[in-house]
Amino acid sequence: MKFVYKIVLSLSVLFFSVATLKAQETNILVKGEVLNGQTGAPIEFASVALLNKTTKKPITGATADIQGLFEIQTSANSFLVEISSIGFNNLTIKEFSIENGVVNIGQVKLEENNMLFEEVVVRAEKSQTEFELDKRVFNVGKDLSTTGASALEILNNVPSVNVSIEGEISLRGSGGVQILINGKPSVMASGEGNALGTITADMIEKIEVITNPSAKYDAEGTSGIINIIIKKDERKGFNGSVSLNTGIPDSHSIGISLNRRTEKFNLFSQLGAGYRSLPSKMENINQDLVNNEIINSKGTEYRNETFYNFILGTDYHLNEYNVFTLSGNFAYEIEDGPSRTDYSMLDAQNQVVSEWYREEATEANNPKYQYDFQYKRDFKDHKDHTLLASAVGSFFGKDQSSQFGNTYTFGTGDLNDQQTRTNFKEAENLFKVDYTHPFSDAFTWELGSQYVINDVSNDYSVSDEIGGEYVENAALTNLFEYNQKVFAAYTTGSYEAEKWGVKLGVRMESTDLNTYLATTNVSNSQKYNNLFPSLHTTLKVSKEFSVQAGYSSRIYRPRLWDLNPFFNIRNNFNVRTGNPELLPEYTDSYELTAIYLLDKLSLNGAIYYRMTDDVVERISTFEDGVTYTKPTNIGTNKSTGLEINGKLTAAKWLTFNGDFNYSMFKREGSLEAVLFDFSADRWSTRLNAKIGLPKDIDVEVSGNYRSKVRTLQGEESQQVYADFGIRKKILKGRGVVNLSVRDVLASRIGKSETVQPEFYVYSSRQRGRFIALGFSYGFGKGEAMEYSGARRRN
Template sequence: MRTVKYKHQIMKKIKFFLTLALLLSTLLNYSQQKPEGKKVRVTGKIVDKISSQPLEYSTISLVNTTTNKITAGGITDAKGDFSFDASPGTYNVKVEFISFKPLEIKGKVIKENTNLGTISLEDEATKLNEVVIRSEKTTVEIKLDKKVYNVGNDLMVKGGTVSDVLDNIPSVAVSVEGNVSLRGNENVRILIDGKPSNAININDALRMIPADAIDKVEVITNPSARYDAEGGGGLLNIILKKGKTNGLNGVIIATTGYPDNHGLSGNLNYKTSEFNLFTTQGYNYRSNPGNSLVETNYLNVGASSPNFINETRDNDRLNKGYNGNFGAEWFLDKNTTWTNTVNYRKTSGDNQDNVFFDRQYTNSSLNNFQTRINFEDSKSENIDFSSNLLKKFKKDGHKLTIDTQFSKNRDNNIATILDSQDGTDATVNIQKQSRNLIQADYVLPLGKSMQLEAGYRGDFSEQDTDVTVFNEGVVNNLFTNNLVYKEKVHALYSQYGFKVKKLSVLLGMRWEDSKIDINQITTSDFNNKKYDNFFPSAFFTYEISDKTNASISYSRRIQRPRGRQINPFSNYSSNINIFQGNPDLDPAFTDAFDLGFLKSWDKFTLNTSLYVNKTTDSFQFVRRESGAFVNGIPVILSSPINLATEYRAGFEFTLNYTPYKWWKLNSNFNLFRVETQGDFTYTNFLNNDVTQNFDNIATSWTARLTSKITLPKKIDWQTNATYNGPQTNAQGRSLGVFAMNLAFSKDVLKDKGTLSLNVSDVFNSRKRIMETNIPNLINSYAEMQWRERQITLSFTYRFNKPKNEKERQPKRNQDEGGGDFPG
């Protein structure tokens, strides 16, 4: 909900020294002008266009129409009033306030004392298809085609990671394994600053990057042609912090918690009229204890094989990590900005994974107990350099951006497995990845209500995964493999947007040429896949009123299999339940349709969406017998396959409500239906072909409720409750999961500091619970909890930086260099 009624109170806390700097600049220019005799008085008032609330610290400047220099000006007081002296003449009057659209009155003749009256400024966000919900801690910009979640000082993510940030965003969910889904669909493309991450395992990387480094997250459910076509379920664009405020300012955050969660991070920036230097630095030490349980009942087994196995697992993960970046913006002139950023991340971890097997036989005298202890030592190092050149032309909205990125990543993982029955095993896993990217975007306005966009992207990556498995010092050729994956994608796009009265139209076309090499060096199995595809998109938006919009959109998307999905070796911690990638996976294609409606009232904002997706060659995970046995126990493989067609339809709504100034509510509900159609055939250990029918219809739902309350003594209390409903699949079902987080904060040191306490997973209930039923093979029940309940205390200290600072970000961060609808 848009709480514009209280906006002026929030704006009071915006950087005063920034406004003062603007005023000093005005006065400096004024002082350099020659006296022109008598002076006249210029007065007036500046207010919010929607709420009519006065805007304190707004700036007003008189610009000489001949010299184009500021000759006089002033700022508004708490009532929004301004008053200053000026020489008589003809001026262009400029009115500005942070996060509002600047206003210009051209050719204003001022010959005597003049009252300019009440000047109304429009919020930067109140343009077509956009409503902004402002709160003490965060901002959520809800648009018809995306939601922008400004992390701000969100209590829930203090001391956390990017995964924690994503799990607090409407429409987004993070499973206990770290898999990110959007509206229940895990086919999501994740970008960082508009570019693909170079992390070998993106889910693991999101657990390593501290939440304090994140400025905002864009949730794009149905991307247009300007975006990368990857991700049938949509896009998540994670935008890192980059200081934008004049002078030297920053934030330091210290955290501690139980289980061990300690960290120190900070961001700093120094900006002048010629350049802006910014950096974010952080170190963390985290323990993530977890556990799992798999109870398997084997059907139709022989007398020497167990009927039942209870496999329990305890994990004790310890991660230590450094994450830092340094960047510089160089303002070459008033229309040209060159930004260069270096990011470096280094992590190390220890993981002791204790696996216990309790086997039960028909003949109870054969019952036995086995332990399997895995010791893992992992190290990861990532470095990337990115450069952005932004050139604005004379015409408003006419611009060119050029982006480049070069990055390298290396992961080393050494695991030693001590088995009470099978001896000692070891695994050495070395992964290296490099990515080079170049992108250019051009936006050309063709009048007041039309614009043309065009661009190119070249994305070139290579990943080398070298895995060696030893059994009692001898190489196990069944699991040893060296996989080299190379991907080259060239893309061209163009889109045309126009507005006719209240109707906005955006039509686009993207073409991507893909060349994929999947080479298994160990087995000399070389595969090459080439395909080029067109990805059209179309968006139609109708502005019913100032506070009501409706839209319909279509886009075509692609999902390329990568990493764990195609790697024939992925996990050897359990020798009877093994995940194995499929290097022969083909890409999946999605046609996405979305019908949206956005309505705002005084205290409510409602955003609804009805969506339908059709995915061909969709990825599905199947469990089957491998044909191998360990001590008479059949080894069960879990692998992804292309399973024909998937139909997904759903309805989602997000509701923001502010019943009182001290209480804010945000809720999100998603109901969806997934239908899969397809058969899978494999050869079992008896050399017989087995065909499984995977036709299945599943209906599920998710709900989220966030409450923010300001208690007496200015103590903030935030509660976040989520529920993921049960869902069936062709081989079983997943059970519903409820979880809740709590957080409290209190400002100290005259609002320069903030103490925060948060409890993640209050009831220790965030578990993935699965039931699997494979006819004539197994019935199983499984629970998996990645991280147990965690309590974190953090202290934030700000210097030269108000608590509720609001800054405008460059438009390229919002749309990868493109523009919004014209109009």
């Protein structure tokens, strides 16, 4: 029945799309000149927009040239003309005549408003959240917690989003989130790459959270999509900024951003370099409940990196309607990991049998590059009538060697010293075409397709020291090859009036996945085709109150490390492996959202329900004191949740942001005659206070709490932590000095327990307190923008 339902909905979308095929062919030319009302001088690059008379929504627009002159072509015959520029009062022209297809506005004089800029800044700080038909948009440019931070830290301040200590991103408590950069997959958002490491706080304009994506987006990601929008400087002339940062633990960087824009070209570049160190304290307990033997381990793991990053790109405006963009990004990291873990083995009487420590010395070189080519074609009849074609290619490599040495300080044992070698290569290429055609202000039709090719090779070997020589361990050595191709095509149709809107869509995806273990000559092939329908609607009950509802069908395809059966031997008593036979997860997601806006208070509440089949869970087994963890498809998960986000402007100098999320879920499934049926719940909350002090000083404090939750085999602990930041503008706003402290009380500790009849496993990990101090300065027409080195996730 579900498949039949998807077919019916797909046909409905196609019918709806065809039914909207109508357009007006009449072209009208609107022209004029924008002048300063006080001096009579031309206002360069003033914005001119044509608005629908009824809905006041933009139809099309243009920017005046250096002489204040503008011309706009439109097919609409009923509109308003709105003219604006920073530092001037907006002017709306309602009455004009059309003669021979031309509207000549003549000279338009704008009056200066010296207070306008400050008012815009205040509104930008107040308006962090926007709502669109199928997404929520969080503007982060004025979020103090982003100062000196990485993209992962910014995401951790977005409502509904959580970033774990290890950098794993979840949405409403669930994984399987797809991360996009400017609407496209990127090596910068790859778990196997630098994990958003090249994206810094100054580069991010806004973050779109799409919990129920429409058919336009990839069906990948059962929890939804997070789309990070990167700033693109549109100011003409030369702009730039330079930043210096330092921190504890070591986090030192220098960054330079440059932008040069003319009428035809926009050349942009960024150059960054630095050194960072991220220690991680960990503790593990492995207890055999049959014979009561215990292995304890405790230590600090390090991954230190010297990094270099270079971005160069250009936009070429062939004419008013055609733009070509070409950019490249190259990064190089030199990595070393001096780590030590202390072990102790206890017998059934809790007496120490042996003690030893395991030292690791790791060195790696990690090259990474990406190209991005894009062609955008705008059409005269409507500003949203566009054709967008793009090609994105990326490569990430890792050439790594590790030495592990075991030294006994009490008792004896049979552990050997070991060496590992890793040669990892990943290449991904994406080709995409999107076409958007608004047939009127209310009706819009979209269609497009894309093809993604992902090739990975992981050559991994382990050698054991035997008799003074290192001998390759065939059981732990292999070449794993991974190749996945996904072809997709979609269409959507939408109707959006002043009070009510609806968007329907369907997406088809065909997946061809192949894995191969070269040493053991074992291959696995999976091919499947799927339809993913979507439906979204919104109702604006009043200016203050709106309701949104949505449905989408999603997929979560197993990643490389989910499939690769080989592992890192950093801790050889807690081993995580992949599963080449892992199947994808499928999720049907439903959501109802209400938005309530007042002068000083805004509230957003949502009720959601998700039904997931073939859920991927990590199952732990125990043998000879070693815990083996492996992903496996087990049954279904039904999750129901409530989410509330709110913002209160208590005073001009004091703003509160808060969110609360509660979910309850029911798990059903079995593995090898063992039932895993249970129900549980979890809740989290966050409160953020932003305080504006005299002398251009801003202070921000946030507190976070996440409750404990039952897992398939045990429990994850609660987490409580706080962050702090302070920022001071200097040099007439050109310079910014900022200080931020993450996890002020060093209380953010991730703990988990696995409790089974035959064994008990406890693990904890703590990153600790991070302190960052930065200075940035903007020159030319630029503003101060911070650059900071972010951290890899893998």
